[in-house]
Amino acid sequence: MNNSALTTHSGSTFDELFSALVSCFVVLLSTTISWFSKTDVSALMYLSVTAGTMVAMTHLYGRSGVIGVFVALIIYYSVFREVPSGIGYLYTLIITISLFIVAEVFDNIHTRKALSRTAFCAYVFWVPGAGALFLALFAPSYFSSEQAFNLYLSDSIGILITAPLVVLGFRIMDSDFDIKAWLNTLKSHDKSTWVYKSLLVSAILVVLCVDASIPGNSYHTFLILTPLMILAVFNFAELTQVVLMVLGYYLLFEQSDLDNLTLLNTKLSLFAMFSLCIYIVLDYKLSLKQQVQQNLTNLYNDAQSGFGTFQKLDATAHELNDFIVAAFDMRSIFKYPLEKRDRKLRQIALFFRQHTNLHERSFMLYDISSLVILLENSEEAIEELHTLPARLSAYLTENAINSCAERLYYCHCQKGIRIKQTVNTLNANMRLAERNSNQMVVNCDSNKLDDYIALFENLDDKNIALLRQNYLNIHQPERISFELLSRFIINDRTLNTARVFQYAQKLGYLEHLEKSVVTKQLAYLATLTPSSYDKASINLTPEFLGNLRSVSRLIENIQALKLQPEKLTIEIVETGDIENPQTLHEALLMLKAVGLKLALDDFGAGHASYNQLLTMPVDSVKIDGSLVRNCLQDTIKQKIIENLRMVADTLSLEVVAECVETEEEVNYLKAMGIDYIQGFFVHKPTEV
């Protein structure tokens, strides 16, 4: 999000005066550094620290900073260091005006890249250059061109070295810098980095202490130091490097240099070049860092909704130990058109920003249409979670956004868990939840959905067990008929088969599941000799059968295994609404054309009714167990069975009765003219 667009224009006179005062004070303070130097030459050099500070103040406070610089210099030249010729004032005027110009230019530069380049040129070249040039022009008695050049170089170096330091310091003070966090990042480095870095530091210190203590050896020291410093540049934070540069600065110049200005200037030029090189490396490093930061921000923030993205969720979850993942079901909002949806999401984001402290830890996941929130694992957090849906709902109502109350799902999480998995679990919970339950906050730790989800996600042949239930052909009992059923096992636990299919359907795994089951079933049938059975049925859902691609693959599979199609019956299972009756019909005809038999399963339960019977090209119909069970006591059930028998006769279909458990029932059904009988009485399902 473009934060700068949200800023308001402010800056009262009071603020300006305050920052002017601060900058005035800091600049004056910086002039005192030269008091501590031991020699004249270093005193001269330390004065350029002031130049750096002035630039830093301009950079931080803009025009009011420049005013502060102006006042500070005026005070300095009229109180601390009087210059009767007025050269000090001349310098003050020139520096102030050139800084003003710089500040003015910056006001009109908006792109970040151009800004850093211009800042560099303006501060390092223009400001000290203008100062030195005007002094050389207007005060040649004090500043010969040689002296002016010296001033330019030392100011330029001072700015290069000190200004970033001062700005950094102020920035750190401004943003509440967390020392603990910083120490933690230090701790997070691995051992080899630590060894390497401490070696580097101690090498530099040894060179500084031992080599530099030999008088007249400072060049030598500098030469040894240079490669070390370059190594340091690549490995250390900016701060260290700048401190090292200051040390080098201190080392390189000797008292005797003051007598030979040309030599001093040569040294300074070389050192300026060196500092420039280091600065460029630093700038490169910094801009790279900023680029990364920028990219990360773009990656982490969802511009449409104002929440975090999945990438941010993933990264945040990595850092947490024991936490709660909660997900708001936002599917109702996702039904709206894009613009409207985004507006609603933004409103919700506003709620989270203003009325909760969860905004930083809220993430919008579009693929599962939910808002995921990470919380500490604590009683209060859970309590807050429980109030959240009601509060959100109240807020939305207040803001006249019609949207039904959203349900919240949550579960506990430990470090190291893959967040994707947890989110998927929550999503599964969301989809499997009962529509009209009153529970607004659902704890997903307690229900046993994990096994099912794990099953769907890593479905393997080993998880599927086949069951075979033989059934009786009343007219020709010697002919062996059986139905292949399936059972699902995960981690040695057997799952409820009906639920597996129900969940698979809701979560969209049904096609994959059925394909695996059917493949296994056909493979089993292929192991049997064709003469050992007369009729084998397998169950398939209308969804599966409604997909022409799956059906043709099924047919290919049957042909490849050389099964006899006329011995195979496909039972069409009842699963609710049939999405596309046209395609289903087409597919069924395809199956029939190959020679497969079709049966309508679960007749009398749910949607499986006469309508289906009349429209589907089936060969047999299976009476649902619920109609068969206790049919002797229930005359209505008897009537239905009777009726069905008559209809089946008319359509010339065979009728199968399921769940037959007693001999009386068998006799009754036989009398009714049922063709096949299936149930515990005939054969219990056995694993194959």
Add this chain to the structure above:
Amino acid sequence: MKLNKIESFRPIAFLKVFIFILGGVSSIFQVHNMILVDTLAREIEDNYIHIYSFIRRFGSYYNNTLSSEYPQGSFEQDGVSILIKDETAQVKDLSKGMVNMREHLQEYSLGNIWTVAVFENPTSYAHFLPLRDIYKERFDHYSEDSTMEKIVLGEGLSHTYRSFYGCNLRISDSYVEAGTGEQIRTIYYPIHNEQALKAVVAVDIKNSHIHDLVSRFNDNHYSVLKVDDPQSSYSASTPIRCANNEHYQIGIVYQDVLKWALLPSLLLSALYQFIATLLARRGRSIRMDEMTGLYRRDYCEPRFKRLEEFALLVIDIDHFKQINDTHGHTKGDEVLAECARIIRSQIRHEDVAARWGGEEFLIQFKEMEKCVLFDKAEQIRMAIANEPIAGIPVTISIGGISIKESNFASAYKQADAALYQSKNRGRNKVTIA
């Protein structure tokens, strides 16, 4: 489109203007002085040449003056004192000429001539104008032959008649005259006749001569030049004509330049501020709505019509008519002004807020994305709704549009429709079309 905001007087802004003007004025003045350094040097030289040439003319006057006999002692004639060592001497009657010369020289040297004297060679008698006690004493010590000869030899003036070029007189280094304590230089002019040194003319010039010249020059040329000031930041060295390789420094002390520039700069910056405020106020009455301090519609509308990219918010105060009816129009105006102030405080410098109708405002944001526009609108709505305005709870409804490659009429229409929606949804709402 750039519309400048009007600012009230800010000391920092004024100081900035002052610093710029001071820098400019002092630089110009410094350059002016630097240019004048050479002119001054020439003027001083001319002055010396003039003095020298006048002294030279005394030579022929001397040679052609008649003498009369005087006894030993001191005499005064027309204000000129004559000291005679010998018992009797043929004394040339130089008084009139000397008085005349002194007057002339006094005029050229701005009244800095100290003493004019003519010494005979050999030193039998001398003329002084005026005669000071110390001269009497000293004159007694001059031995009869050598003193003048020595001076002439020492100054290298012994045979000046042999050539007609170069200096035939000499100005001494600056010295303090014993007895009077006056800082002076002496110009020696030997008078030769028939290859013999007849007399030496000595003219004492006070050191303040050159300073007076400089002050006169400064007065005439509005400059702050100085001579031989160790503080000068810019200086040019000029040799003194007919002196023993002596130079004087004409220089500029920056402090003087600064002092000179201070008052004009202050006046100029005050004038600038005054004119700027005047112009701003004039422009303001054209551009701004007096009551709210926002832009006027008839000023903004033609400018909006030229734009193609819009991030517009149309803001309307809810139930404004009721406020007017229940609290009176004064209160209503107060509410309007206060709302406008809050709106102004919530937008950036480059955004343009205008009073569009009675209680309707319009804000055009510069480069704002759609999603941010909503947040911004919420920010404004909250800023108004959060606290009572002029003691009354006031809310606003906002309609907005962010659109590119469109025209103002259609953008405004859509924003207005959005505003209508906000009103319909119960007011105190934001709708972005």
